[in-house]
Amino acid sequence: MAESVWTRPRRGKEQPALTRAQIVAEAIRLLDADGLDTLSMRNLGTRLGAGATSLYRHVANKDELIELVVDEVYGELENPAAERWRGSLTAAAHSVRAMILRHPWMASVLGQVGLSYLGPNVMRLNESLLAALETDGFTLEDADQAVSAVVSYVIGMSTAEAAWLTTLARSGRAEAEWVADLRPAALAAAEPYPRLRALLERTDDTPDATREDNFTYGLNRLLDGLEHRP
Amino acid sequence: MAESVWTRPRRGKEQPALTRAQIVAEAIRLLDADGLDTLSMRNLGTRLGAGATSLYRHVANKDELIELVVDEVYGELENPAAERWRGSLTAAAHSVRAMILRHPWMASVLGQVGLSYLGPNVMRLNESLLAALETDGFTLEDADQAVSAVVSYVIGMSTAEAAWLTTLARSGRAEAEWVADLRPAALAAAEPYPRLRALLERTDDTPDATREDNFTYGLNRLLDGLEHRP
DNA sequence: GTCAAGTGCGTACGTCGTGCGCTAAGGTGG
């Protein structure tokens, strides 16, 4: 186990130095693979072939790392390039939902870091949505309220989906059998409530599609309301 | 510091035994006062005049404690007793928002525990909303989608508010001065985006009222859309 | 009076975030 001077690996340019971008990228990879609570500085350091405390040369602390990670993930959203406001909002909504489902740990993090966030990638998307609404007759105030309403809806809905998918993933089972296993307990708990029972008794062969339908249904109602606003 | 047999406090019925309800209640008090990350089993135990590990006689682990806490807080919601569906949903929405603002740490927790949750208090509220919608002509499916859309909107919006209020509270300043301090940085970050800049340049004398207005604006648009659903 | 059940706690293990000070690797001026 003793390591002499000669076997100790040399540190030089042959081993690319740690950079902030690498750290953030690896953190996202780890989060996607193993979830939020297995992200530790030690763990992340090891994955990068470095000691835990080496990361602190590039990142102030874990909270800052998470802020960086969040904005990096926001960077996956591309600016919607639709012709009318409704198309832009729809595209953005689906894009945000897809992002959260790709990175379910975002659901846990958004509650801590907030949505009104100064990262550059968030601002870019916001501005382009405001622009789309404004050119279609919204006042700036209305546009602001509309965007935050839609974003709130999307985040609320996707958060719930992500939380479900996370517990599902932790169970390690297929969705169908997991639901089948849970059903007795759920039915027992819903026993006094006929409507909940009725909903639980339906079986769903295509849960993914159902979730997406639910999402677009609510989104469309909200957009309808915005379209015919007083 | 040495404690003899004679000074050691006797354990008997004079000191009321630890109960699950007491533990949950004290946990909520601690969370409201100091936030999510200062809730530790040791801390909570000390507040109850008990050792940390004593809690494990009444609660399986910290995650279960949090589940209990969440359902207890849901219990604060009273069943809406409005005449028409729209009134019920509006009342429920405001009630949920108020609950989250009273307990801002709920924002961080909801992302982990999910919204579709088997606690008895959640089920009760859900059932009564479904009933209200159904008697006003919604099919059960439509009612289900409507309720989850509204709940998602409310949670998304309130989560953002709660996160802001939490960072505000951590800063220890009044909202006005905190905003004034942040403004230069925000304006600099928004520099390339004229609409964001325009929004930031407005000053707001009554931020609480503005937040509530924003909330009800989006809620009303969503309810409008549900009212005139195809 | 004896015993079973149940409650609280002391100790301990492994893990976490992170401050501190050392080492060693370029880069730079003589």
Place this chain on the structure above:
DNA sequence: CCACCTTAGCGCACGACGTACGCACTTGAC
């Protein structure tokens, strides 16, 4: 070619965390 300086990485250590384990004690039933 050498002496110095800056800086990246690391070993160590500290205090706090969740929680498993087993002992000590109270209480209620018989």
